[in-house]
Amino acid sequence: xxxxxxxxxxxxxxxxxxxxxxxxxxxxxxxxxxxxxxxxxxxxxxxxxxxxxxxxxxxxxxxxxxxxxxxxxxxxxxxxxxxxxxxxxxxxxxxxxxxxxxxxxxxxxxxxxxxxxxxxxxxxxxxxxxxxxxxxxxxxxxxxxxxxxxxxxxxxxxxxxxxxxxxxxxxxxxxxxxxxxxxxxxxxxxxxxxxxxxxxxxxxxxxxxxxxxxxxxxxxxxxxxxxxxx
Amino acid sequence: xxxxxxxxxxxxxxxxxxxxxxxxxxxxxxxxxxxxxxxxxxxxxxxxxxxxxxxxxxxxxxxxxxxxxxxxxxxxxxxxxxxxxxxxxxxxxxxxxxxxxxxxxxxxxxxxxxxxxxxxxxxxxxxxxxxxxxxxxxxxxxxxxxxxxxxxxxxxxxxxxxxxxxxxxxxxxxxxxxxxxxxxxxxxxxxxxxxxxxxxxxxxxxxxxxxxxxxxxxxxxxxxxxxxxx
Amino acid sequence: xxxxxxxxxxxxxxxxxxxxxxxxxxxxxxxxxxxxxxxxxxxxxxxxxxxxxxxxxxxxxxxxxxxxxxxxxxxxxxxxxxxxxxxxxxxxxxxxxxxxxxxxxxxxxxxxxxxxxxxxxxxxxxxxxxxxxxxxxxxxxxxxxxxxxxxxxxxxxxxxxxxxxxxxxxxxxxxxxxxxxxxxxxxxxxxxxxxxxxxxxxxxxxxxxxxxxxxxxxxxxxxxxxxxxx
Amino acid sequence: xxxxxxxxxxxxxxxxxxxxxxxxxxxxxxxxxxxxxxxxxxxxxxxxxxxxxxxxxxxxxxxxxxxxxxxxxxxxxxxxxxxxxxxxxxxxxxxxxxxxxxxxxxxxxxxxxxxxxxxxxxxxxxxxxxxxxxxxxxxxxxxxxxxxxxxxxxxxxxxxxxxxxxxxxxxxxxxxxxxxxxxxxxxxxxxxxxxxxxxxxxxxxxxxxxxxxxxxxxxxxxxxxxxxxx
Numbered sequence: 034x035x036x037x038x039x040x041x042x043x044x045x046x047x048x049x050x051x052x053x054x055x056x057x058x059x060x061x062x063x064x065x066x067x068x069x070x071x072x073x074x075x076x077x078x079x080x081x082x083x084x085x086x087x088x089x090x091x092x093x094x095x096x097x098x099x100x101x102x103x104x105x106x107x108x109x110x111x112x113x114x115x116x117x118x119x120x121x122x123x124x125x126x127x128x129x130x131x132x133x134x135x136x137x138x139x140x141x142x143x144x145x146x147x148x149x150x151x152x153x154x155x156x157x158x159x160x161x162x163x164x165x166x167x168x169x170x171x172x173x174x175x176x177x178x179x180x181x182x183x184x185x186x187x188x189x190x191x192x193x194x195x196x197x198x199x200x201x202x203x204x205x206x207x208x209x210x211x212x213x214x215x216x217x218x219x220x221x222x223x224x225x226x227x228x229x230x231x232x233x234x235x236x237x238x239x240x241x242x243x244x245x246x247x248x249x250x251x252x253x254x255x256x257x258x259x260x261x262x263x
Numbered sequence: 264x265x266x267x268x269x270x271x272x273x274x275x276x277x278x279x280x281x282x283x284x285x286x287x288x289x290x291x292x293x294x295x296x297x298x299x300x301x302x303x304x305x306x307x308x309x310x311x312x313x314x315x316x317x318x319x320x321x322x323x324x325x326x327x328x329x330x331x332x333x334x335x336x337x338x339x340x341x342x343x344x345x346x347x348x349x350x351x352x353x354x355x356x357x358x359x360x361x362x363x364x365x366x367x368x369x370x371x372x373x374x375x376x377x378x379x380x381x382x383x384x385x386x387x388x389x390x391x392x393x394x395x396x397x398x399x400x401x402x403x404x405x406x407x408x409x410x411x412x413x414x415x416x417x418x419x420x421x422x423x424x425x426x427x428x429x430x431x432x433x434x435x436x437x438x439x440x441x442x443x444x445x446x447x448x449x450x451x452x453x454x455x456x457x458x459x460x461x462x463x464x465x466x467x468x469x470x471x472x473x474x475x476x477x478x479x480x481x482x483x484x485x486x487x488x489x490x491x492x493x
Numbered sequence: 494x495x496x497x498x499x500x501x502x503x504x505x506x507x508x509x510x511x512x513x514x515x516x517x518x519x520x521x522x523x524x525x526x527x528x529x530x531x532x533x534x535x536x537x538x539x540x541x542x543x544x545x546x547x548x549x550x551x552x553x554x555x556x557x558x559x560x561x562x563x564x565x566x567x568x569x570x571x572x573x574x575x576x577x578x579x580x581x582x583x584x585x586x587x588x589x590x591x592x593x594x595x596x597x598x599x600x601x602x603x604x605x606x607x608x609x610x611x612x613x614x615x616x617x618x619x620x621x622x623x624x625x626x627x628x629x630x631x632x633x634x635x636x637x638x639x640x641x642x643x644x645x646x647x648x649x650x651x652x653x654x655x656x657x658x659x660x661x662x663x664x665x666x667x668x669x670x671x672x673x674x675x676x677x678x679x680x681x682x683x684x685x686x687x688x689x690x691x692x693x694x695x696x697x698x699x700x701x702x703x704x705x706x707x708x709x710x711x712x713x714x715x716x717x718x719x720x721x722x723x
Numbered sequence: 724x725x726x727x728x729x730x731x732x733x734x735x736x737x738x739x740x741x742x743x744x745x746x747x748x749x750x751x752x753x754x755x756x757x758x759x760x761x762x763x764x765x766x767x768x769x770x771x772x773x774x775x776x777x778x779x780x781x782x783x784x785x786x787x788x789x790x791x792x793x794x795x796x797x798x799x800x801x802x803x804x805x806x807x808x809x810x811x812x813x814x815x816x817x818x819x820x821x822x823x824x825x826x827x828x829x830x831x832x833x834x835x836x837x838x839x840x841x842x843x844x845x846x847x848x849x850x851x852x853x854x855x856x857x858x859x860x861x862x863x864x865x866x867x868x869x870x871x872x873x874x875x876x877x878x879x880x881x882x883x884x885x886x887x888x889x890x891x892x893x894x895x896x897x898x899x900x901x902x903x904x905x906x907x908x909x910x911x912x913x914x915x916x917x918x919x920x921x922x923x924x925x926x927x928x929x930x931x932x933x934x935x936x937x938x939x940x941x942x943x944x945x946x947x948x949x950x951x952x953x
Contacts, residue, residue: 061297064293064294064524065350067521067525068302068305068528071527072301073305073308075528076309077605078609082612083612083616086626088620088624091613091617091625095633109605117594120521138343141304141343142339142343145339146308146311152312153313160318164318169321169322291757294753295806297761298528298757299761299764299765301761302762306769368803371764371803372796375799376795379768379771387781394779395781396778396779396781399781400781527758528758530758531755531761532758534831535758535762535766538838538839543842548850548856550856552856552859555843565836569828569832570828573832576755580751713821
């Protein structure tokens, strides 16, 4: 409504005032979240260190720590995809309430946690891809990743429930209800991968761990948008 | 006043120019504070490390460091609640003066400090919940937390004293005076808990330490808003 | 078009609404990127530490670690130049699509990586400027730096392909096509330096490593602007 | 001029478009700088650690590391004062050119460096307030601090030289020329303190090191404003 008013009537400035307030509101949530995402993504490089080596053996030592490069790339890509989804989600939101704030905190909490299970996972896989510790590490990673998907579900659900007040008029307001499906797919996939990987074969879980960020990257504009492009 | 002007008269653009300046003013304070909050909250994960363990003992080793997870969760939740209160406070402020700047610095200073007493506390509690060091750690934590509440009191007081210039017209300008009560509750509660915990039973202090962030989370929109919802 | 409308017609507010959305869109990409650049640039100081020394020998010990100061300065200057180019690039962009997002992620990924080869390089050069490890380190640095230039090429190319939708009307829209030349110069120069430095003389590569950030700093407003100033 | 136009003529939207561009320009410089300041100020807490101690000796061990608390407080206060001055300086600037960008980089470079000489200084003072290493440390700190003041001088000078294009009309444009005096006071004071402290008595330098941030905090609105308040 605020965006549709014909201008130059005397109530408009007051409305613009309120609108600035609301923008500021979402802006700060986004600025805080951007800060957390940017720090998580940048702290990852602290795990890359010059490997210990005897003189002349630098090349071989660098090559030996390839799993650290892979983990750096995978974590960076995952957090970047989360940021992209967060960005895409909040483009259409003009206001936030307490429920959205708390769902967003849950999301930041689980995202900031990701470097921990990633480091555990990459180190146990170097020790042995089917060791008993690899089974444990796969379960830990799946648990954290499933919790993150659960916080997305909470976020989409909160926005959907209050879509009349929170979502801009120009935007397809039913989008956030549909988005919940993407979060549920993640929860189910990570939990299944965790159970199979812990009890049976860790390598199966790994495939899922790499496939899901790709899925979320491709569908960051929503499942509908992907279908529409086909 | 700036928000109430009927538009299209020739003084309006100049006013909007000033308004942009003021918004920019609060914006930078908020951006700087958001940066500090985001970094504090994200640095906490650096304390979570893969525990040393013999092969096959990863699960047990992960389980043994449960107090580190609890401390991570509690610190994250506390800083998130502080951010939420900060956000809620500045939504209605359109301008800041030197007093507000310095009160805000005091707040950031004490917030950035929180990881330190938290780490000391969690480690001494693993060693023994009623050890002489636990009494010390409880006193340290209570002191830092009470200082943080004192900086909130200073902030609310500064805004309240200059509410005519600093607070937007649309907002309930007396709110900031009332908010001081919340800060005073915190100072009294933390100091009491610190004295009781140091001289008598550390576990009592712990209960207060967990209760107060919850109290501040629930009342982040002000005591009045909570009453109004009832 | 949005910027050229005569005002006060009833479609303007809706347009301004959309315009705010688009600004917000680029703003978040810029905020996230600023966060990453700011953190990379600030984390570098963590490598400067008080050197171990016997009492009274602080001055000599500080002097001995001069390559660490040089590396700190060079890395800081390089990331600052990257930020300046990023800033200059996005000034004229009013909207971003998925391609630009992914090119920007590639750029942040390679930028966040820079402290790693820099540290390896500076340490091997202290050990010996023509050692076999120096040859390796030069190759590593050249590879990362060439990848970063490749991500710039991708970014300029993405913007150029969709310049009608993404670039503001007031801006010279062909600029982004021309900018690709700067990125290609970087890729060729770093790869040549890497091959010469690895197979023949590391010192040659060093000269290129110091010359290229200077080149990018001087031409941050585009090759055309530099020509125009002459 | 842009801020003085009577509204509703058909050139206004284009002007507002440009104005948004310029605001965006300064905004990104400010956002990047805010990020660096926020990270520097928050990383300082990483130096506060639970001291090694035998059971029951926590209180004594905490008390023994008081210089670390003092250094934390002093560094935090100094960077906060720098941020406040930076904020105050850029409030009146509507546009930045290359010279301002590079002066700002020099400022961020020297600010990000501050934790290093601070740590060296606090540790040598614990070892002995008139030791030969304390003389060295005082010289190092004075050198870095004087460089920071020199970068302020450069920044004020750049803005002053191009004040017609860079500074908003509403602002006292001669302010930036006068501000240079504050920077020169700092350079002279730090260099004098450094020479006296290195060659004669380190304690004298310490007094200057604590006095100057206070001076810059009090005069952050400019020397004129301070005089006007008297």
